[in-house]
Amino acid sequence: xxxxxxxxxxxVLLALLPFATGMAFGKTWVRILDFALLYVMLALGLNxxxxxxxxxxxGYVAFFAVGxxxxxxxxxPHFGLHLPFWLILPIGAFAAGIFGMLLGAPTLRLRGDYxxxxxxxxxxxxxxxLNNLDTPYNITGGPQGIDMIDPIRLxxxxxxxxxxxxxxxxxxxxxxxxxxxxxxxxxxxHSRIGRAWAAIREDEIAAExxxxxxxxxxxxxxxxxxxxxxxxxxxxxxxxxxxxxxxFTLMESIMILSMVVLGGxxxxxxxxxxxxxLSILPEALRYVGPIEQSLFGKIVVDPSSLRMLLxxxxxxxxxxxxxxxxxxxxxxxxxxxxxxxxAKHENTNIYDAGR
Amino acid sequence: xxxxxxxxxxxNIGKTFGGLAALSGVSLSINRGEIYAxxxxxxxxxxxxFNVLTGIYKPDSGNFRLEGVEMAGKKPSxxxxxxxxxxxQNIRLFSNMSVIENVMVGRHCxxxxxxxxxxLGSSRTRAEEKSISEKARHLLDYVGxxxxxxxxxxxxxxxxxxxxxxxxxxxxxxxxxALDEPAAGMNPLETDSLKSLxxxxxxxxxxxxxxxHDVKLVMGICDRLAVLNFGKKIAEGEPSQVGSNPLVIEAYxxxx
Ligand SMILES: Nc1ncnc2c1ncn2[C@@H]1O[C@H](COP(=O)(O)OP(=O)(O)OP(=O)(O)O)[C@@H](O)[C@H]1O
Ligand SMILES: [Mg+2]
Numbered sequence: 300x301x302x303x304x305x306x307x308x309x310x311v312l313l314a315l316l317p318f319a320t321g322m323a324f325g326k327t328w329v330r331i332l333d334f335a336l337l338y339v340m341l342a343l344g345l346n347x348x349x350x351x352x353x354x355x356x357x358g359y360v361a362f363f364a365v366g367x368x369x370x371x372x373x374x375x376p377h378f379g380l381h382l383p384f385w386l387i388l389p390i391g392a393f394a395a396g397i398f399g400m401l402l403g404a405p406t407l408r409l410r411g412d413y414x415x416x417x418x419x420x421x422x423x424x425x426x427x428x429l430n431n432l433d434t435p436y437n438i439t440g441g442p443q444g445i446d447m448i449d450p451i452r453l454x455x456x457x458x459x460x461x462x463x464x465x466x467x468x469x470x471x472x473x474x475x476x477x478x479x480x481x482x483x484x485x486x487x488x489h490s491r492i493g494r495a496w497a498a499i500r501e502d503e504i505a506a507e508x509x510x511x512x513x514x515x516x517x518x519x520x521x522x523x524x525x526x527x528x529x530x531x532x533x534x535x536x537x538x539x540x541x542x543x544x545x546x547f548t549l550m551e552s553i554m555i556l557s558m559v560v561l562g563g564x565x566x567x568x569x570x571x572x573x574x575x576x577l578s579i580l581p582e583a584l585r586y587v588g589p590i591e592q593s594l595f596g597k598i599v600v601d602p603s604s605l606r607m608l609l610x611x612x613x614x615x616x617x618x619x620x621x622x623x624x625x626x627x628x629x630x631x632x633x634x635x636x637x638x639x640x641x642a643k644h645e646n647t648n649i650y651d652a653g654r
Numbered sequence: 655x656x657x658x659x660x661x662x663x664x665x666n667i668g669k670t671f672g673g674l675a676a677l678s679g680v681s682l683s684i685n686r687g688e689i690y691a692x693x694x695x696x697x698x699x700x701x702x703x704f705n706v707l708t709g710i711y712k713p714d715s716g717n718f719r720l721e722g723v724e725m726a727g728k729k730p731s732x733x734x735x736x737x738x739x740x741x742x743q744n745i746r747l748f749s750n751m752s753v754i755e756n757v758m759v760g761r762h763c764x765x766x767x768x769x770x771x772x773x774l775g776s777s778r779t780r781a782e783e784k785s786i787s788e789k790a791r792h793l794l795d796y797v798g799x800x801x802x803x804x805x806x807x808x809x810x811x812x813x814x815x816x817x818x819x820x821x822x823x824x825x826x827x828x829x830x831x832a833l834d835e836p837a838a839g840m841n842p843l844e845t846d847s848l849k850s851l852x853x854x855x856x857x858x859x860x861x862x863x864x865x866x867h868d869v870k871l872v873m874g875i876c877d878r879l880a881v882l883n884f885g886k887k888i889a890e891g892e893p894s895q896v897g898s899n900p901l902v903i904e905a906y907x908x909x910x
Contacts, residue, residue, distance in 0.1 A: 483773050486772050486773050486775065487769065487772055487773065490767060490769075490771075490772030490779070490783070491761075491762060491765055491767040491768075491772070491782070491783070491786070492767070492768065492769055492772060493772070494751075494755060494758055494759050494762070495759065495762055497748065497751055497755070497759075498748050498751070498759045498762075501747075501748035501749060501750055501751060502746050502747070502748055502749075504710065504730075504746065505742065505746040505747070505748065506748075506759070507710075507729070507730040507731050508708055508709075508710070508730045508731075508733075508734060508739075508740055508742075508746075509734055509739075509759055509760050509762065509763070509822060509823070509825075509826060510731050510734030510735050510739075510760075510762055510763025510764075510826050511731055511759070511762050511763070512729075512731045513731070519769065523769065
């Protein structure tokens with residue numbers, strides 16, 4: 300009963316949030332909320348790979364790109380295709396999942412730094428492809444990207460009509476999908492598959508010796524994580540109406556990884572918190588410019604460089620003071636308190652297997 | 655009919671690292687239902703043989719059969735699936751998972767629940783989850799760790815961690831359970847209760863392969879044993895025969 304009440308309260312709060320935000324700060328901020336929800340989906344997807352299975356991925360934005368371009372190509376004048384969104388979103392998620400496996404397959408034996416570098420390269424390759432696939436055949440639109448993408452339509456109702464309501468209708472659509480991804484993450488975490496992911500994160504050799512086919516389980520983690528990214532990418536394309544390679548840079552991958560790490564790797568609520576925090580805080584720094592202007596009469600520090608500076612500083616501080624993230628899972632907190640050691644597990648050297 | 659008594663047959667296994675022959679021409683066979691021990695000085699190749707039998711190393715030569723089925727070259731996960739489970743000399747638990755979760759992971763290869771079932775919470779998946787945790791609970795009871803079910807594995811005492819590794823291996827329903835120095839680091843009291851645990855396991859129909867340095871434990875519990883030295887089998891037989899073998903005495907006293 301109490302739980303139902305609490306849930307109801309959350310539902311009301313989440314439903315009222317955009318309207319309260321819109322009234323208090325204006326529509327720009329509702330738009331920021333929309334993006335925060337997209338980032339929640341991305342962070343939850345990356346959390347499957349990094350948090351659950353313990354595989355570092357620095358190219359995650361590539362899957363976001365795959366989902367976005369899928370949507371753009373299948374619902375825009377670019378190829379003259381106009382498929383409905385409920386068809387494209389799964390296609391995008393599926394395509395991203397395939398790309399996830401494509402990334403996973405050659406990296407199965409890699410861990411730690413090496414995996415990070417290969418995944419980083421993969422992310423860049425996808426972006427560079429998108430940038431250059433406009434000749435000889437114009438597939439991706441090159442650096443200009445693809446525009447005039449169809450808005451998302453529910454039946455005959457376009458979420459972009461009337462234009463003044465766009466940010467609100469997308470808020471609810473994104474909220475639905477963000478909650479769905481959180482739900483799926485939770486179910487997966489507490490399943491046979493989730494335990495297998497945790498096992499390979501803890502000790503790959505022991506996991507394999509206990510009968511877990513680590514190759515399949517890792518590929519599954521890559522595919523699941525990527526499909527969340529693809530889903531989010533499709534929603535992004537429908538919302539923005541425009542995609543170009545610029546949106547899918549390494550910086551984005553790092554941002555999403557920071558959300559996961561800062562929030563609390565492997566802890567779903569922590570990851571959501573990290574995503575919301577890191578998508579909202581940098582926006583708040585936009586106000587620093589005007590404040591400086593009124594205090595000193597001129598801009599002393601450029602707000603955009605201040606953003607990166609503060610972001611880096613915040614990351615360092617969190618890693619020093621709360622190495623398990625701002626909101627770690629209770630178990631992870633216990634373990635860090637009990638032993639002040641964070642990175643003792645990288646000794647998966649085969650030689651070590653029985654000695 | 656004679657064949658049926660043999661669970662594992664190892665033939666001429668060889669494994670070299672660089673120039674070092676960690677195993678050369680090792681053959682042995684283990685009968686169903688017995689406790690078979692493997693002893694030998696440090697660096698004799700005992701763990702290497704375990705790593706070969708569990709698929710972590712591929713042997714350079716030779717082969718081995720479990721119930722007549724050729725096994726050499728299979729992946730570790732396939733070995734576990736076919737019925738060879740092991741523990742590790744330097745404990746390899748999933749230290750940041752709870753005790754019961756460690757055992758539940760051991761059920762992985764005997765269960766099938768996939769992504770879709772987990773997401774939808776299908777009744778089949780739920781029933782399977784229930785059976786996994788019941789079985790895990792039962793095994794914790796069996797090895798005497800039930801009261802620690804929800805502790806993190808890393809916080810268990812050394813002896814309990816070794817017991818947990820045994821429970822986790824048992825969860826895979828092995829035909830052959832291979833234990834790499836299960837008594838290492840245990841006090842005499844813990845060693846005693848380990849001994850009775852091993853006897854219970856054998857009584858319940860599981861064949862045991864045991865590497866152990868504690869001579870008293872080995873001699874008291876095993877039916878047969880083999881002695882390795884510099885990668886070669888230098889003796890095999892019942893404890894009383896092997897104990898008086900001059901080659902074995904020499905290996906242990908380190909005459910060279
Ligand atoms: N992966 C490897 N690479 C190189 N040498 C190895 C490797 N694994 C084992 N060895 C060597 O093979 C020999 C046998 O090692 P093994 O671990 O099997 O001995 P052991 O009988 O288990 O000894 P202990 O009683 O100390 O555990 C040793 O000389 C060891 O250094
Ligand atoms: Mg050894």
